[in-house]
Amino acid sequence: MTHTISSYDDFKALEGREIGISDWYQIDQEQINIFADATHDHQWIHTDVDRAKEEMPDSKTIAHGYLTLSMTPAMTSQFVKFTNLERAINYGVNKVRFMNMVPVESRVRARTEILKVRQRAGAIQVTAQTTVEIENMDKPACVAETVSFYYLK
Numbered sequence: 001m002t003h004t005i006s007s008y009d010d011f012k013a014l015e016g017r018e019i020g021i022s023d024w025y026q027i028d029q030e031q032i033n034i035f036a037d038a039t040h041d042h043q044w045i046h047t048d049v050d051r052a053k054e055e056m057p058d059s060k061t062i063a064h065g066y067l068t069l070s071m072t073p074a075m076t077s078q079f080v081k082f083t084n085l086e087r088a089i090n091y092g093v094n095k096v097r098f099m100n101m102v103p104v105e106s107r108v109r110a111r112t113e114i115l116k117v118r119q120r121a122g123a124i125q126v127t128a129q130t131t132v133e134i135e136n137m138d139k140p141a142c143v144a145e146t147v148s149f150y151y152l153k
Contacts, residue, residue: 003079003081017113017114020079026107035067061104068102085151089148091147096142100141108133111131123149123151124149126150
């Protein structure tokens with residue numbers, strides 16, 4: 001379900017509610033390698049397929065935790081549609097925990113709950129908790145409490 005936002009009150013009505021569950025996104029080795037190149041994080045657990053076959057659980061490389069976290073805006077973008085958005089700003093992360101490894105070729109999805117909505121400095125400040133789930137696993141990959149600012153026209 002997509003929620004339409006055109007005012008502070010529209011966002012405030014979502015406070016305390018889960019607002020959506022994203023589609024599944026597959027994590028492949030090419031994506032992991034591109035992220036490793038972009039961040040200069042080439043730790044073997046992410047990029048050395050042959051060594052992972054010998055030394056990693058499930059004999060697979062794993063996605064970077066920060067790759068998983070960085071995918072949350074794309075995964076959650078389908079939950080809210082704006083009629084008059086001027087700009088949105090990621091303000092930060094209050095808390096993030098990487099709770100489970102994401103093996104290569106896994107599928108992940110996000111679910112988000114709006115924790116707090118308030119007006120601040122001409123914007124709507126939204127604190128949300130997003131949980132990134134791994135298909136067929138009980139323990140999530142990541143739980144993050146994020147803070148964003150939305151400026152409406």
